[in-house]
Amino acid sequence: MGVLEIAKGMGVTLGKLFTKPVTVSYPETPARLQPRYRGRHILTRHANGLEKCIGCSLCAAACPAYAIYVEAAENTPTNTLSAGERHASVYEINMLRCIFCGMCEEACPTGAVILGNEFEMADYKTRDMVYGKEDMIVGVEGSKPQRREAAKNTKPVKRGFVVTPRREVEEAINANKNRSSSVATIPGSGVGVKPNLELNEVKR
Ligand code: SF4
Numbered sequence: 001m002g003v004l005e006i007a008k009g010m011g012v013t014l015g016k017l018f019t020k021p022v023t024v025s026y027p028e029t030p031a032r033l034q035p036r037y038r039g040r041h042i043l044t045r046h047a048n049g050l051e052k053c054i055g056c057s058l059c060a061a062a063c064p065a066y067a068i069y070v071e072a073a074e075n076t077p078t079n080t081l082s083a084g085e086r087h088a089s090v091y092e093i094n095m096l097r098c099i100f101c102g103m104c105e106e107a108c109p110t111g112a113v114i115l116g117n118e119f120e121m122a123d124y125k126t127r128d129m130v131y132g133k134e135d136m137i138v139g140v141e142g143s144k145p146q147r148r149e150a151a152k153n154t155k156p157v158k159r160g161f162v163v164t165p166r167r168e169v170e171e172a173i174n175a176n177k178n179r180s181s182s183v184a185t186i187p188g189s190g191v192g193v194k195p196n197l198e199l200n201e202v203k204r
């Protein structure tokens with residue numbers, strides 16, 4: 001190695017001494033995520049409050065990691081949760097298996113499952129890494145440990161990142177904030193039902 005190469009190498013090192021570091025002191029300093037970042041799933045609702053998930057299990061079939069478990073149940077006049085004939089009575093994702101590939105989102109015929117931006121899910125017990133509807137329904141903020149911590153300290157959920165969510169995620173969150181939840185009309189049918197919004201309801 002010649003003197004010239006050494007000088008070039010030292011030049012690169014010296015140059016970096018005066019540039020702003022790209023690393024941040026996470027979690028004290030929030031990480032800035034790219035909008036396309038795929039994290040914890042969100043289960044979306046129609047504008048009238050009915051869940052978009054119809055319990056068809058196509059997402060589970062498409063999942064390469066076998067991370068999704070769905071059980072479907074019929075909607076009845078007194079227990080209508082979704083805009084289809086059936087709803088997901090159980091919808092679980094094992095976050096330890098999930099590789100956040102987005103295949104479930106691609107496979108879903110109703111846009112019911114989308115990948116959001118949350119990623120801070122590290123927990124102590126394996127069973128706490130299985131997320132159910134109540135952990136993923138749109139409106140839920142934070143992971144299980146973050147929500148536990150917030151409840152313990154009676155403080156809002158503290159997330160260690162900032163992000164401008166991609167369009168699908170932003171639309172789902174805004175639709176949920178603006179939804180009317182008294183009487184719902186099943187999209188495309190004109191049929192009015194009283195949706196059961198208490199189950200899986202999230203404080204807004
Ligand atoms: S993101 Fe990929 S691995 Fe995770 S649940 Fe969806 S399909 Fe399965």
Ligand code: SF4
Pocket residue numbers: 052053054055056057058059060070088107108109110111112113
């Ligand atoms: S999330 Fe979509 S693909 Fe999965 S069960 Fe519900 S409707 Fe079917």
